[in-house]
Amino acid sequence: MALIKDKICEGVNLYYIPADHFKTNRISIRFHLPAERENITKISLLTQVLKRGTEKYKDMKEISEKCDDLYGASVGAGTSRMGDRIMVGISESMVADRFLSERILPEAIDMLKQVVFFPYLENGVFKKEYVKQEKENLRTYINGIINDKKSYANLRCNQIMFEGDPFGISAYGYIEDIDGITPENLYEEYQRIISECPADIFISGSYSKEDIELVKKEFGFMKPRKAEDIQTALARPEDIKTEKRVTEEMQVTQSKLAMGFRIGVDPIGEEIYDLTVFNCLFGGSPFSKLFMNVREKMSLAYYVYSSLDRMKSIMQISSGIEAENYEKALEGIFGQLEEVKKGNFTEEDLEASKRYIATSFNASKDSLVALERNYLRQLVCGKEEEIEEFLDNINKVRKEDVCAVAHKVKLDTIYFLKGEGK
Amino acid sequence: MKFRCVENTRVDERIFFGTHESGLKIYVIPKKEFSKSYAIYGTEYGSLHREFIPLGDTEKVVLPDGVAHFLEHKLFEEEDGTDAFNRFAETGASANAFTSFNITAYLFTCTDRFYDNLDILLDFVNKPYFTEKNIAKEQGIIGQEIKMYEDDPNWRVYFNALTAMYHNNPVKIDIAGSVESIAKITPELLYKCTDTFYNPSNMRLVCVGDVEPEKVAEFVDKHIPKDRVSGEVVKFEVAEPKERVQEYIEQKLSVSSPIFNIAFKETETGVCGEELLKREIETDILLEVLFGNSSSAYSEMYEKGIIDGSFEVDCEFEKEYGFTLIGGESKVPKEVYEKVLSVIKDAKEKGIDEKAVKRAKKLLIGDNLRKFNNVEAVGVEFIKDFMKNINYLDYTETVEKITMEDIMNRLNTHFDTENAVLSVVKPLEEE
Incomplete structure (x- = not known):
């Protein structure tokens, strides 16, 4: 294909x-x-x-x-x-x-x-x-x-x-x-x-x-036009002046936590593979640090996960919790980030993440919409890479690469939609 | 065990099915060209099944609300303290599960090592492990899941509609139960449920993708003893009056504008197989003709500004219950409700445009073909339909068989304007 x-x-x-x-x-x-x-x-x-x-x-x-x-x-x-x-x-x-x-x-x-x-x-x-x-x-x-x-x-x-x-x-x-x-x-x-x-x-x-x-x-009637490129400015950690914490109250039962991080990793550079593996291991899978600890061990949330916007280079964490567990949840999340930074994860965690990524990328071949989106993203980024090639690079990621990229992830904003609980 | 093959050359799909010696029904839908393979292993057990006689017992048990769903969460837990997600992590598969009114199903999607994953799936579902301690932990997690749904206006408007329709049918009870009801769950209770409902003759296994039926059977042999044959589960059905409970129900939530569900309750339940499929298609045709995007009523309401792009029609027919839902956002839900009722009355009097029926049939045939693009959707659709004794491959031919007379009959029996329900979720500040 x-x-x-x-x-x-x-x-x-x-x-x-x-x-x-x-x-x-x-x-x-x-x-x-x-x-x-x-x-x-x-x-x-x-x-x-x-x-x-x-x-x-x-x-x-x-x-x-x-x-x-x-x-x-x-x-x-x-x-x-x-x-x-x-x-x-x-x-x-x-x-x-x-x-x-x-x-x-x-x-x-x-x-x-x-x-x-x-x-x-x-x-x-x-x-x-x-x-x-x-x-x-x-x-x-x-x-x-x-x-x-x-x-x-x-x-x-x-x-x-x-x-x-x-x-x-x-x-x-x-x-x-x-x-x-x-x-x-x-x-x-x-x-x-x-x-x-x-x-x-x-x-x-x-x-x-x-x-x-x-x-x-x-579509032959369409007129020629300038093929201008539109650049995306990377979200870099050095642009963070102060960490922002915003809490808003609403009449809801469950409170929602949303956290934004700047990373500054070039989407067409070598580190993008490290970052992709990091995210999967930290919060992007059901065996991730966030899922296994904040949900399964601490029993604080039904959903807690991280996701990447690789083009802008940001990570967002999202969770639904009890209002009174705000500090506990943050502690749990930051604690897990520190664990990854320190390399407190196993080779098995690393390999599992690579396999999980392979499944989701290979699965995109089964959807015309996903195929189109993948190609479009590559064209926009200016780097074409077939899925197999991408996964080869994912497989080369080592434990130290994940730790190194984890150190680049810097908190920018914590938004808390505070409910009343019940 | 032997497999039989059924083929539909028009949609270019085939299916192998067979019954394992233990009573487990197995279905394989080959899709070799796809990257993904998928398996779904489910039991005919959901939130509806609150009252039953446990296998080997004589006395009836009444379960607290939310047990089937709670059980689904807990089955992932393994005796050594890990959970099944970790085992799927070793193979790279993406695993999940869901509980509905009448099914609990466990599933995975993979792009590699299908049989290793099948091995894990069949293993963990057949090895329940419940303790006081692991139940307590889950109560916190599910408590948050319940609260998430309490804030979800679309979920609330839907369940309120069910409450306004049903007097006794447990379909009106929230699948996850409540924080209070799940507090009553004990290991003993969960074991009673797995012993009864998770026995092979009450279950189905559907595999889709680059899969060989005979190899699937080998893995089933490994995990399910051929002699693990058990009797039919004794379930109790609750008598449900034909009449609605109330015509109107409302709740206030933090939403920007009102959300509504208009519902019609099926009163002739107890049907399954082709009859049920026919009923579903006839209703879908009617919904398209009367309220679909190409209907006059849709244009009229849209142009008047009383509905918008969120307007949707849907129907669900099962052996134990059935209903039609028409929903969306509207500033004036009551006006939409009146319009819907008047369109139905009008159609009953004046009949239905045959050309519109033809178009609706084409639309349904196209939508059906489209579903085969998605390996997971095929798996889910097939397992649900097999539990109702429907063969999904018969869809196109069933659509074509439906006559104008069938459609008019359906209109007159199902769409009873004297038995309709309007459920509204209103913004907090609105009076």
Whole structure:
């Protein structure tokens, strides 16, 4: 399985991931933009407005009817973050023709093209009602982030840690910026994105030569643009001025703890393998130090884990605890970090982590979405490495490498969402 | 033991199944091209099974709430003080377990050493080890799990809907129980449950991936004696009135806007096999036609701003219970409820658009094919369906067999507007 690279025009790449063991094919287009506060709310709103109607299928009902007819082709649109960049992505997954009595691929590709490039317009701009309704929905959505306390706590931690940094910008947008959006200025932003921003089209699954040519033809109208690279500034421990501790109270039963650490390890450097193993061993697996001690031995939490953003080089720890156990939990977590730093873990722990990582990376070959995301991350980072190669490097990690990288992990922020308990 | 092969050439999938001498039913779904392999080993035992006669006993036991789930946590613990996760760490597999209303299942995903993992799975599930001490430790962990769910508005709105629907059926009881109920759990009680429910004839093993049926049988032979045959488990079913308990139920939680579940209670329970699968598909078709993204009602409510993208429809049909749920976020849940009821009344009077039914069928056939992309989803779907005597490979053909008349019958029997339920979780400050 290797990535096949092609081009629509300058600034618009076409990538094909051949994989014929799936029942579906996938196509997606992503526009790359720097994360900027002034545009983010519009961008977030835009993906929702695009799903409302197209030139050919003028409202949601017509789009959905057509998708149902294509055996439940599903079109998704949204913003996502990768390092300091925001991506506007529209994707579609459809059943592969060989399982059907009819050919649906050309119409499915046309559907994606319709949604991205031929929105339903009135007086040359987005339809007023669509914009108005989606503004309201976005407001509800942003206000609703608080409903899931765990992800809310993680998000708050990230916001506090990266105030004033592109990485602290919410990909969903901001309530206070919604009112100022009009069908006109939204359309202007849309035009800028589709005609000026660098874009990647990914197709994955089983496409014949003719199918690929069809994709190239269908998107052949896209205009050349500058293939600018958007750099991500690494989160470095030396940037920590003071450790931040923020506690907010809420009427909930379980309190949530979210901790952010800066590491400063280059995602395409040699230490990235050490860091990946460290995270798995420390808090990224069910045999990790955090799980075995803070959960199993100390019985403080049902969930406690660490996760990495390798591109930005941060680690986040997340846990749900009793409010009164705050200090105990912190002690447990920091205690385990010290243990890893000192090398108080076995060769078996190290090997188990490598195997666990191998399983999760190999498993990504069984999902078109995961395959696409892996390749995209590599392209964005500027280093291409097949899974086998990556795992070879993981296997070379030694105990001292894990200890060394553990010393680079520096606490930046502790966010505590304090509940009342019961 | 012998395996039989059933194939569906249209979806290009096959399945081997056989019954081990001990009574354990084994299913193997080969998927050689995938990196992952998966096994799921489950017992027909969940939060519903509160009352039973332990094997070898004559007297009925009534369990405290949350035992099946508690047991699931505890089975990972081994006699030497380690836990099964450590053993999977040696092979690199990712292991897990879940407890639902009627199943407790243990599973792993791996990309290597499938049979070593199967060995561990069959070993630890068949070797329960419970002590006062390890039970006390788990009470702290599960206590936090229960509290996590108490704050989860989607979980609460769902369970409140069940409470408003069911008088006696234990489906309304939280799967994890409560901090108080799990405090009553003793080692003796847990052993009674494993002895009764974790016997081979009450269990299923499903393997998906690069797996040979005969080799699976060898490992089953190793861990489960052929003569470990046991009688049928005596379970008690509770009589449940057809009527709902109450039409409306609400709770206040720290949420930004109201969340709702509209529920319809299935009153004709006790069905399984193809009949149950048909019932599920007919309901899914109706939900798509009446409330799916391409329905008029969906567009109307969306454009009016009373629902948003979080609007979802779902149904669940088991032998012991069944219901349909329509849910999402809305500022005016009661208005959505009224609309849903009026759409149903309207459809009963005026009938259903045949073209819309055709589209819904295509959608379901596509969704079904899509599921085969995911090794884990295949495993979970198959084990659940086998417990209901459904062969998942029959799905597409069953969809095609369904007639307009079947659908109208389903509409008239299941969607009783006089027996519907509205459950709402409201923000704390709202009156």
